[in-house]
Amino acid sequence: MPEDRAPATPVAAAPQSPARAPAPDRPRSFQDVILRLQDFWAGQGCAILQPYDMEVGAGTFHPATTLRALGPRPWAAAYVQPSRRPTDGRYGDNPNRLQHYYQFQVLLKPSPPDLQDLYLASLGAIGLDPARHDIRFVEDDWESPTLGAWGLGWEVWCDGMEVSQFTYFQQVGGHDCRPVPGELTYGLERLAMYVLGADHVMAMPFNDPAAPVPLTYGDVFRQAEAEYSRHNFDAADTARLLRHFEDAEAECRALLDAPETDPRTGRRIVMAHPAYDQCIKASHLFNLLDARGVISVTERQAYIGRVRALARACADAFLRTEAGGFGGPDAPPA
Amino acid sequence: MPDLLIELLSEEIPARMQARAAEDLRRLVTDGLVEAGLPYAHAQAFATPRRLALAVEGLAPRSRPRREERRGPSTTAPEAAIQGFLRATGLTLDRLERRADRKGETFFAVLEHPGREAPEIVAEVLERAIRTFPWPRSMRWGTGDLRWVRPLHSILCLLSDEGGAQVVPLSVDGLAAGATTRGHRVHAPAPFAVSGFEDYERRLGQARVVLRPAERAARIRHDAAQLAFARGLEVVEDEPLLAEIAGLVEWPVTLMGPVEEDFLHLPPEVLQTSMREHQKFLSLRNPATGRIEGFVTVANLEAADGGAAILAGNRRVLRARLSDAAFFWDNDLRTARAGMAEWREGLRAVTFHNRLGSQRDRVGRIAALAREIAPAVGADPDLAAQAAEVAKLDLRSQMVGEFPELQGRMGRHYARAAGLPEAVAAAAEEHYAPLGPSDTVPTAPVSVAVALADRIDTLAGFWAIDEKPTGSRDPFALRRAALGVIRLVLANGLRLPLAPVLAAHGPRLGAAGEAFDAAARADLLAFLHDRLKVHLRERGIPHDVIDACLATPGADDLARLVRRAEALAAVLSAPEGADLVRLYKRAANILEQAEAQDGVEYSFGADPKWADHESERILFAALDAAEPAVRSALEAEDFAGATAALARLRGPLDGFFEAVQVNTDNAVIRRNRLNLLSRIRALALGLADLGRIEGGRSESGQAA
Incomplete structure (x- = not known):
């Protein structure tokens, strides 16, 4: 591509x-x-x-x-x-x-x-x-x-x-x-x-x-704008959002933990992008929860930390892909 | 003698870093030159948003040859040590000197450093300066490894004398030094060569760059004043803002606009803050009404349309900003006129500290405390408590939410709008003062009561939960709170013993208050005394004088403590005072040694009938006169009088020590003399513990 x-x-x-x-x-x-x-x-x-x-x-x-x-x-x-x-x-x-x-x-x-x-x-x-x-x-x-x-x-x-x-x-x-x-x-x-x-x-x-x-x-x-304002501030179901957040986090981890070699093709395929999609999801879900006012000041830092951990893990994974320079002339040590 | 010109052209340097960076460049380069043996006559550095420049005049053309001697190992040292020395010096064994001394023979290396030409040294020094430049934060860019505050685009480095100018050969990460620079980004972007500093500054001027920050600021100040004057307005002084603006433009073009009719009703501080914080506009005031009626913005451009588009854009942005401010103001006024109940309730939702409750809890404590101390500050207790209840409400207002720096000032407006008494409204603003050490201290009794209660509650609370300042860490600004208490008390001459106030406040702190026990309170008082020492030292009263006074009872009454210290310091600053201390210490030391030796305390029973020498009788007589004088002066809190009366013992005491030996063989006479000295000690201790005055004030201060 x-x-x-x-x-x-x-x-x-x-x-x-x-x-x-x-x-x-x-x-x-x-x-x-x-x-x-x-x-x-x-x-x-x-x-x-x-x-x-x-x-x-x-x-x-x-x-x-x-x-x-x-x-x-x-x-x-x-x-x-x-x-x-x-x-x-x-x-x-x-x-x-x-x-x-x-x-x-x-x-x-x-x-x-x-x-x-x-x-x-x-x-x-x-x-x-x-x-x-x-x-x-x-x-x-x-x-x-x-x-x-x-x-x-x-x-x-x-x-x-x-x-x-x-x-x-x-x-x-x-x-x-x-x-x-x-x-x-x-x-x-x-x-x-x-x-x-x-x-x-x-x-x-x-x-x-x-x-x-x-x-x-x-x-x-x-x-x-009117519809989403109502949704963001009052209607979004916080219990479900919380669950989605946990799911996205778990899915991100699972994708990154998968072996680098794809059993179907036998090729080395690190799933940095699909994992990063889950990181993006978690980030947006956090923003929604924040708008719903269910995240306290102390929890806030913890949530941000969890998203950051995902972002870091995705960045690590990307650097192990070809697009991230893996195996290239200037590749960082694997 | 050549001159040196350096310019480092980069992308925009943050305004707040420019002055410091210019100074750092001057220091790094000139220190490096001097260190390398290249003295200079004069150096000056400048900064614009895009460049740092340094002009060094009268540089030596080359460094002097230098001879260096290095001491090496002993000639009998192991081979490895000798080889190491040879490597370090770059010499061979036959070039080393052998010198004999008492311990044997030692190798010496004599190194002749020839003089070096200025360009070589300048290149070396400048490269090091660039690579080690102490930016608060620096970055990389593109594919390079060099760090600078923002991408560095060119280096100009020129040595010039009567014979002409030469580029100093130098290259940092592929950036080669040259003789060219560029002017204003829009007006004169093409590179041009310069031949020296004067030429550089002149050509920059032609290329629409004012090199000197002070000149840019002066132009802005002048042009703004002219524009304002033409409209019958004056510029509201704001030097920090002016300096910041001067760091945002290379070619200041001043434009003036009006504050539109719709916003003139806003309080001046709201207009000024909004314009300064969001837009970096200077405010223009109508001297007749005090209203803010205009603004000055400074563009970095001489636009073809005379700045019409720029001014129109700025007015548009300002309109949006002030619409926000007006929206907040109108909403807030509605809440204020309705009695501010919404804000009062809102303070419950704001945590002050998780162990010290909400802001609402805190306000309750401050109100109780303000009521309690009101009589001591001459305030009506009900008014003081009411003012404390109101003082923090503006923290919930929309305006203070947007501009936290307006806390208090908005409180005053809103309290007035709520129809509260003027003393209450004033306290809403004034209780935040004093903030800095040079801030004015409020004097209105209600304001003073709230200001004190606010700070005492803060201190007591954090002492109760053991969150005291340590070293440079003082996240809750407790040192400032303590200094505030001190200045409020002293400036208003308040007689307010703090120990009972602190003791009564503990129970108000709820669960946390249990830990605010006698030990914690004593520790807090000691902290206040420490801050007092710092405060008074700045006013010329030495810390040992305070220490001496702290030993007297009632030291929690800070106003009395300070008057005592001032009186004592005044006496001690004269030679007679030092002498008094010396004599007192001598007396006290003799007593202490005797008491330690004999295991008794000499306290009373001195009798003139055992006086063996005329000097003793004189001292008895002097004491008989001094005692009532000192005591009655102390009772009247006439510390100067008490100190003066005590000082009258100096001559007799001196004569006594000259004439007699206290520790004589005659036990009766000895005891009598010790008892006599104890009368002096007891008398002095009523004033201060002179033993804590540091020695060395008199050469015989150590005498015993």
Whole structure:
């Protein structure tokens, strides 16, 4: 599969330079912002992936970031990832808060020397010309206790508003990242609202306002936001969620404990990805339990620790796969 | 004499690290140069968001040749030792010197280090500085192993003299030093070469980079004041914020905007905090009304449209932020006007400490304590208790949830909104003070009562559960709480013996209170005394003076203790005072030795009729005069008077020691003299234990 055939050379070594000139006009809709970002990063040689088909809290959880940040093989991918933060649900009423929202995620490994310039050019591509807008890199170190990951970087401000996170990953799943990936995360709703001049997320045009069926963000999501808010805060069955959490944890462990050699094919197949799916599940179930208010302050740390243990174990397993560099020229000692 | 210019250009350095990093670069490089034998005349370092720069003037062109002698093993040492020395020195056996001394013959190596050229030394020193740079947190990037605060992009390293400039050959992890740098990221991204520091700073200026942080801050300060003045406003001073902003921009462009009509009703501190914390805006105040009516934001760009888009964006973001703040404020006011019952109940849900109950439990204790100590601070007990009940309620407000630093200040607003007495509202804010050692101390009696009760409860609680500070660990800020008690008591001159207050508070602590026994209370009091010593030492009163006073009864009355110590310190700072201590110690030592030797305590029975020498009779007379004077002064708590009266014994006592031998063969006279000295000791002890004053104040202080 293409995922396993990462480019042989880092994207930075042969970027399509110079970065494409920004489009003269501004995006007209939410999806226009997404399409332009995809187009821009495709132009920089990134694989444009599709969202991961599971519930995650942030684009970082996509295995194309979490797992691919590890190991010696170069990587270059960009994708939109729907993300869920159950506690942020406001029934669709709040102008800025959503329990389901989109992130645009870019991961380049190794981080190219001109990553800041590329990022600025990407803002130009969505109508934010750095010669007209005040772009600032403000210290913000990133840490994910559930992924056992951290990095240094900035939150990027555009005219006083935070529009992206920019991080040089140092560790994921407890492993040093070598080479170091550069990660960009664009908060799409906020960014698009700014570019489009929308005051309420639900009022933002989703498709072209001149289309035969013009749809706003609210037309697409308001109904679901209300339903999920009720679900997250009151309706989700906590006993069942707890059980699912335990199941996901056990399944993750079981997959990782399976012998590396597949009895059916006789091949060495470490199941890092299926195990990591269970880790993602556990993480989302924890978020739901948290929104339901059934996790006390002291329990909280324990749950986070359990998810982190899974993430670490999955990272260990990934490094024993071919995609993680196992058996390759730069392979770490097995 | 060449000059040296170094610039390390990187991606954005966190603002809070820049000043320290510039200083570290200066120190690491100049120390390294000096160590390698390359002195210099002057060095100055600078930081911008993207660069650290160092200019060294008057550097020696080369280091002086140096001769080094190393002592080796004895000539009779085992072969291995001699071989080791040869390896360490890089010499052969025939190049070693043999020198004889009393113990025999020893090898010496004489090493001639030739002088080295400056570029070689600079390259070595700079590479080491880069590789060992003490960033609080550093990172790797790309495929490299080098660590820097963020990716390092270029190294400029230039030695220049009248003959021109030369690049110092240097390469760190594939990054070769050169003579070029780059200007502002947007305005002047192309590389350009420089020939020396002056040229560097000038060209940077042309490339829209102000190198000096102080100059960036000054520009912002000046431009902000000008903009504000034009609108009849003034900039609310905030130096830390100004310094932070100066660390976020290489080319500060100041833009002003209004606080929109919808938000002008918000309390000034809310506007200011929201704008500072979220947006790093300076606040503009209307001097006539005290209202915050505008803001200044500092962009890093001279935009073609004059900053219109930037300002519009910032206004938009601010509107969203202030809408949130206004939403919190309106909700909070509704709760406050309804009597704040919701918040009172909410405090039950907040754990203060799992062994000390909820915030609600704690508020109950503080209220009881405030009521108890109210009379001693001159407050109405009911008001004090009511204020304590209200003081923590704003912790449940939405505004304080968003901006914890507004605790207390919001409490005051909400207490007023609830229609509570002004003294109660004031206490909601003032009881948090003093925070730092230089913070003002509240003086309004109700505020003082709550402030004291708050801190005493905290201290008693953590002492009860044995969570005392250890070493540098003080997670509950108990040292600060203790200093708060001390400053509240002293600044208000409160007569508040703490021992009974602490004893009465134990039962309020519930199950935990059982462990707050006499020993724990004594330990807490000792802790307070320790903090008092630190506090008074800063005010010039030596710790041994406090120790001397602590030995007197009633030391839990801190105000009295300090007045006693101050009076004593004043006397002791004069030579006569030191002399008094010396004489007292001599008397006390003689007594103690005699008592140890004889197994009795000499306490009374001194009789002038056994006085054998005129000096004794003078001392008797002086004591007869001093005793009532000291005692009545002590009763009146006139510690200066008591000390002065005691000091009048100095001459007679001195004369006594000059003239007579206490331990004479005549047992009757000896006992009489010892009893006489014991009268002096007893009298002095009423004031302080002068024996605890440290010796060395007088060269004969050790005399016995």
